[in-house]
Amino acid sequence: MEDIKSKTDQELVALAAKDDKYFEYIIERYEQKLSRYIFRIYSLNSESIEDLLQEVFIKLYQNLNDFDAQYSFSSWIYRITHNVLVSHLRKPEETNSPISIDDDESVKKMIDFLPADTDLQEELEKKDLSLMIKKALAEIPGKYREVLILYYFEEKSYKEISDILRRSVDSVSVLINRAKTKLKDRLILLNQ
């Protein structure tokens, strides 16, 4: 196990492509990160998140032989998650509600899903601002919310976001700037 932990994503994928037993370690390495990412974009219940995660990892498993070691595995798996989310949201029966900070349950769920977020408690102390930002974030269109979450919450670089969203770096830059403007406008409205 210790040996597995020291392996890079690329090495692990190469091993999993040959031997299924290594796939388990990929799931364990990304399970929480992706749960958090999905939850940050849409406030789904844990069951729905698990369903989506299962879909992501099954797609990943099926496409393992398509992974190109020249690219970042992290970006690739986020890309698969993004695609699963997009197709999930297209389903008419799905009624997803974006994070709503008015819903205390969402905050609790978020804390449950965010074990890596050590600053969360501190952030919640600034509740007013945190509340407003999250409310504003929930109210802007999904494509802007996602890019802001990737950049600020998931701490992805422009290049990584470009690989995840399959857009040029310039286009990502434009999208982030527009998203910031949308968020700012929404915050101004909420503050009135």
Added chain:
Amino acid sequence: MSKITNRILKTISVGKIEKIPRWKFIFKRILIWMTLFVAIILAAFAISMIIFQLVDVEWDLLHKIAPNPFFGVFKMVPYFWLIVASLLFIFVYFDFRNTKGGYRYSGLIVIGASLLISLLIGICIYSLKTPENANNLFLRIPVYKQLHMGREMMWNMPEKGILAGTVLKINGDKALILEDFNDRVWTVDISQTKGVKEMKILVGIKIRVIGVIEGPGKFIAEGIRFPKGGMVNWK
């Protein structure tokens, strides 16, 4: 092992889900690059046809058919091939985005580069006289013929000093009998026409005559030009 890991591995095992073999991904990539290559070549051909049709325009006589130069140029745009080329470039853009790193390039770069490559290949195709032969082939297609005739008809305005049609008969170096695109038969006086002796005017070919109307069905030719749109009798 966490609950979700266990669930995923169980689903894979129970559902007998398998990894897609590598060759399928390689095949898909080859297919994308091949369609991209074909689209670029077709776009280059469309560009060669655009060049061919633009070269075919008697730019120095444009003022005769359209007093406003802007409308004159507007009339001469080879819309059909322009639409074909545009559709191919749109296809190239989306097809290129499906290549592994295609999304990293902006639309402007992709379209610009494909336009440049197609233009260079298109010029080569044009220099091989392929568009002339292809045009003659396409004229067998009724819709294309209709479009082409529309363009040719613009050069048949006897009252404005341009007559275009098919040579029916040659009376030595004095006159030609010509049927225009409106089925009117003209006797064209070529006795004073410059350079007519050096021209290989044959029965059945299309010509454009520059001159003046002398009387009903009579036209005095000052100059004769061969349209580059094919030397066949397509009427």
